[in-house]
Amino acid sequence: MVFILPFGHAFSLMCNGPMGLYDLINRSVDIPAVAERALQYACLVRDGNRLTVPSREPYRSIESTTPVADADIIGLSLINSGDLHSVFRLLDLAGIPRRTADRTPGVHPLVVGGNSGLADPEPMADYLDVIFLGEAERSLPALVRTVHAHHTEPHRAPTSLHEQLARIPGLYVPSMYECHLRPGAGVSNVRPKTPTVPDAVHAQYLTVDDLHPAHFTYPITDRSAAGIHPVLGCRHSCGFCNLGVPPFRQAPLDLLTGYIDRLEELGVPKIIISAPTFTQYRHREQLLEYIHAYAQRAAAQGQKVTTIIGSVRADELSTHYLDAVTELGDFGHLFTELNLTQARGIITIAPEWAAPDLVALYGKTQSRERVDKAIDLCRASRHINTIMLYFIVGAPGERPEDRLAIADYARDVRERLGRPDGSVIVKLHQFMPKPGTLSQRLRMADPDIVATYTDQISTRLRKLVGEDTYAASYRVVPGDASRMHLEVVCSRGDRRVGKVLEDLFDSDHDLRTLTKAQLVEAMARRGLDYDQHLRHMDDPVLPWHITNHVHPAAEKQFTDRILARETTP
Secondary structure (H helix, E strand, O other): EEEEOOOOOOHOOOOHHHHHHHHHHHHOOOOOOOOEOOOOOOEEEOOEHHHEEEHHHHOOOOOOOOOOOHEEHHHHHHHOOHHHHHHHHHHHHOOOOHHHHHEOOOOEEEEEEEEEEEOOOOOHHOOOOOOEEEEOHHHHHHHHHHHHHHHOOHHOOOOHHHHHHHOOOOOHHHHHHHEEEEOOOOEEEEEEOOOOOOOOOOOOOOOOHHHHHHHHOOOOOOOOOOOOEEEOOOOOOOOOOOOOOOOOEEHHHHHHHHHHHHHHHHHHOOEEEOOOOOHHHOOHHHHHHHHHHHHHHHHHHHOOEEEEEHHHHHHHHHHHHHHHOOOOEEEEEEHHHHHHOOOOEEEEEEEEEHHHHHHHHHHOOOOOOHHHHHHHHHHOOOOOOOEEEEEEEOOOOOHHHHHHHHHHHHHHHHHHHOOOOOEEEEEEEOOOOOOOOOOOOOOOOHHHHHHHHHHHHHHHHHHHHOOHHHHHEEEEOOOHHHHHHHHHHHHOOOOOOHHHHHHHHHHHOOOOOOOOOHHHHHHOOEEEOHHHHOOOOOOOOOOHHEEEEEEEHHHHHHHHHHHHHOOOO
């Protein structure tokens, strides 16, 4: 099995989903496979949307000289629905037919995919043989064994390989389902093609004991950085967020401290805590103290150890936590490390909305009072000089004054922080209903309109604090409109959307700078209406019907509350 990772080497090591499964296969003697990796090597040549290998050499994995196309199984991890078109780039690079219908089991690799970008799996239904739902520590070994048996003893198989795979819990095999498409967008019916295929596919979430250790720790390091995942899921279930969908679980402390010991042996200078809900980890202070002890021993030898921490919930901050964080010395946040030139000493908080009733309606618990209390703790710590605030814009129920209030919120946070060198970063995200959440049917705002909200918020913030203070102490970071246009259709589209992406890819439209007009035109050629993907989806059958397990009554109650705000003066 070859995992194709669309990043350079250093960043690929942070892809803990595929990397953890890679490690599981190679450490398990009872799984009849070896796992290898293929990356976006520095030598690859970009030609429009495509990547090619110089001198027409085959695209090969790191671990062997065997071409990737000779693998039995190809694994793709898709984190973001706006990047589904990368499937075409990677399969073309490897010389593998794009579509399931054009691949022959035993001749071409089985192409499988997973991760949050496939929350709506339908756009890739004609291109991925199998889509993993949830955690794959059980379903992937079962798939490998089934493929191995099919290849070694094909005469014993009473049914096709795809039909056998469709019976494995947690595996969605799109080719085994028939979709009846509606004009413009959506489906009227989805049903299995044979009685042996299940009517619904449930995501697999496992206990801590069932998860491979590499699910919680980066299995490979290049000695520049390594990371841990102390928690999975979230204790809260906000209506717009899929973090609360899997059950909340915590890594054993001794697993993580043993890993930190290994990093110290290797002299790894940067530790990444990849957990948006790290403050929910019951052993967080002990873990930070353990990392701090490593940093102190390294400092005594003239070496510097940095810790990067994911965002935290304001309602879970405590003095003890901040003390433990600030004692680390150098600490930062992953977004700033990768995207901004920003001083360390940063805490990230996600109020999501400035309007208190919107916060409550969408199920957030981070009230203004709790955020204020968290800022007070940051001020008292004397080590926090930067607050990053995450806000959602363009959500149903939102009014213009609610968006402008984000500027007031940012000003108040900096004033409350009370530091002359204090700064505030406002990171704006467009509201994007996620399949599998209570908000999955809600309408979306046009990304081109949402892009104007950044200017409105920035303009108001400049007026509130003055140009000089704004330039020195504030930054408003917008989302990527091109990616959001793709997310609009990929996060709730049907199987025709994949063909639209393929058309755009082949026409050499730069998908990094795609405009709405280009997308609308490409969709029209396939009989699709862009605006139907923005609307409130009251259809009885959603495109992701086979994988949808949201409780209808809870979904309706949530939707009714949100829509009621729009009609209330």
